[in-house]
Amino acid sequence: MRNIWTIARREYKLFFISPIAYVVAFLFMLVLGLFFSLTMYGSISQMAYSPTAPSPQMVISPMVTILLFTIPAVTMRTIAEEQRSGTMELLLTAPVRDWELVLGKWLGSFLFMASLLLLTGVFPLVLNFMVKPGIDFGPVIAGYLGLLLLSSSMLAIGVMVSALFANQIAAFFISLGVVLALWLSNQFTSYVQGFWKTLLDFLDIITHFVSFYRGTIALKDVVFFISLTALFLFFGTALVEWRRWR
Amino acid sequence: MIQVEGLTKDYGKRRAIDNLSFHAEQGDILGFLGPNGAGKTTTMRILTGYMPPTAGRAEIAGFDVVEQSLEVRRRVGYLPETVPLYPEMSVFEYLKFMGELRNLRDIEDRVDEVLEVVHMEERSDSYIGSLSKGMRQRVGLAQALLHKPEVLILDEPTIGLDPTQIIDVRNLIRELGKERTVLLSTHILSEAQQVCNRVLIINKGRIVVEDTPERLQSRLAGSQRVVLKVRGEPDGLETVLGKVPGISRVNLRPDNTLEFELTPGQDVRPDVARAVINSGFDLLELHAIDVSLEDIFVELTREEPQPPSVSDDGEEEAAFDTDEIAEDEVEE
Incomplete structure (x- = not known):
């Protein structure tokens, strides 16, 4: 356990030393800020016709898309860079189990994403001040929990892919591809039947996320994202192991 | 301390090491000599638990390198050929991180101690990225010594050092070899002659000769x-x-x-x-x-x-x- 924490802490600190953290955070806040202001201006100008305040979920939904593109950038370095620079040899000959290494790498990235999500909390707070009599924080909290769980599974994919490569760019594009494929899989459900349809329906991240978005926390969705995380971290460990045997 | 029997490693079709057998006891400084691509690094990587052999077995301090890999890794200090360092960390942070990974106690005192051993105490706050090659080599050596390992495995430890540092490191290895087992690879033959009490010449994955440097010469x-x-x-x-x-x-x-x-x-x-x-x-x-x-x-x-x-x-x-x-x- 201590090893996981040691690796996670180094990983987390590294984000703030390397420019990645600042670039990702800047993009995240910029895009989200643009969405937020546009929605606000839009609803102010429509005030005369439809006097309804923008729903707090308007902060959550753009973040899903932003996450999709930023998470591969967050995880691309994790294991690929260790392999490129030769420090993998150090980690694999230290008394650390392979799964502790992978879990530590994931935890560090997860903590970074969580910090970033915490930072975006200013938008619902701003909205709360602008709307009378304030917003309902229930769906916001559920939405953020959904975002955390979604990030957790996407980060696991990214860390797994990073274990495959010694090149960050390759790791970035492949994890982006995997994440996008999972994202778009629900588009194909109407073209397939039987087992494949059941599988695609089950894997549909959007469906599992939407319930959080609507403000409900369903155990089956929580379990879904946690299982997805565990599965990809397991694959990631297997890949690190496989590297040794080559 | 080190017991190797019939060790073989294949990379795809290429056989990197072929049926290697040797042993080293406490107090031995075993020199691994051979041209590039002879299989020195491969053997060292197997001994440190980085990768498993295709066939054969190796034991360090009585622990099998595959079956009891973690026990082996706790007892081995390893300096790989490309010194594994994090350029964005300071020397102190890096060694502290390694000490934490190895679950050491009183890490900070121990870091100061090893920095003194490799004469780097004044650069402890420098970023590794700003260090010269020789200094990086010494930080790598410090990392290998951090947990007072019973067995030291050093892959080309004096490469990139200036002549004074080379003498320092050789003296250090001789000193360390008194209580530990040291396995070092080199292609500088005079180094093996000066430092080692046994030399193992390896070529194309096979041991060509094993003897003391004096006897080899005679x-x-x-x-x-x-x-x-x-x-x-x-x-x-x-x-x-x-x-x-x-x-x-x-x-x-x-x-x-x-x-x-x-x-x-x-x-x-x-x-x-x-x-x-x-x-x-x-x-x-x-x-x-x-x-x-x-x-x-x-x-x-x-x-x-x-x-x-x-x-x-x-x-x-x-x-x-x-x-x-x-x-x-x-x-x-």
């Missing part, structure tokens, strides 16, 4: 080599020399000097000089070359073993001897 140095130079073309000199007893393997070298070996225990150089002058040649030079570990190394790791016949050997050896010739000329 094994071939039993026959001393002599270089002879005359004015003009040395035509017919070979026949003249062939008549002198106690001489073998006469070679005509491309620069018109002759090289031959003396039978051990018989210095017949005066006889050679007399014979040369009596045959009407003007003798310019007659000097002995010491057979160094370099020569043994070249001899042992040559592509194909050559029969020790006079004519065949001449051309083969020419390529290796050019350096030596250059040196001789400088001496004149």
